[in-house]
Amino acid sequence: MRDQELDAILSREQDIAPSSGFVASVMEAVGQQATTPPPIPFPWLRALPGIAAIAVALGVLLVTAFGVIAREPTAQPTFLELQAVLATALELAKTIRAGWLALALAISFVCVKLSTHLAATSENR
């Protein structure tokens, strides 16, 4: 088959005309869109202190863990030392109430995901 034949066949595609109510239908949808309030964005500003606290806690935990390992580079950290690191981390987490922060963040995340999913589902209907 020649290129010219292919070009000729694919170029003479028959155009279709949009249905008579198409413009009205689009404008109705646009009108609805214009009156719908914009979606609520994720409250990053409010979540920021929590995220920062978790990051700091993780950083402290890592620094403490590396500190223990660095003190005895050749030897493997003993069970007691690891237990001490874990206890320090837990104490720190308790102090900054990391559990509650993590729970709040998880609930927020689930709420946002759920509402996005529900909105998308109702939009597709």
Place this chain on the structure above:
Amino acid sequence: MTAADDQADVEKVIAGDISAFEGLVRRWQGPLVNLAYRFCRDRGRAEEMAQEAFLRTYRSLSGWRRESTFSTWLFALATNLYCSELRRIPARTSALDDIVEPRDPRAMDETYEAEDRDRLVHRAVFALPAKYREAVILFYFHDLDVAEAAASLGLPQGTVKARLSRGRDMLRRKLSPHFAAPELGREAS
């Protein structure tokens, strides 16, 4: 249909005059519905996809940076939507290998002379892998203009040329047995 009219309507819509959007819809409904139809070959679905494209256009009007014409931006937005939509819910297509190759091309040639060869070619286009099909559809929709097709697809012209060449090569290979005097090996310019 002028770029100035488009720009004027866009400014009005951004300023809050929603009714000005109707001018844009009236001017571009034909091209957008037809482009969608070339992607899905279903009139009802084409109108649904075009409507969604107009809605997205409305939502993103403030994002048009005037670096390109409104039409180029509109086609890029619509193409992106149509490609995603077709990847999400593919059109009813047949695999390229499902187009049966005749055992004796000369015998089949007579049969296909009586049949609609255009339909066979379009079916073969539809059976191409998505990235080649999209390049082929956009190239012929934009009247053989690679630059326009590339702008709509948001790809470099070289990439579109390569996909077009490969796509047409696949089409020639698949369709040659159905047509007389096969001519292989020519690359798309």
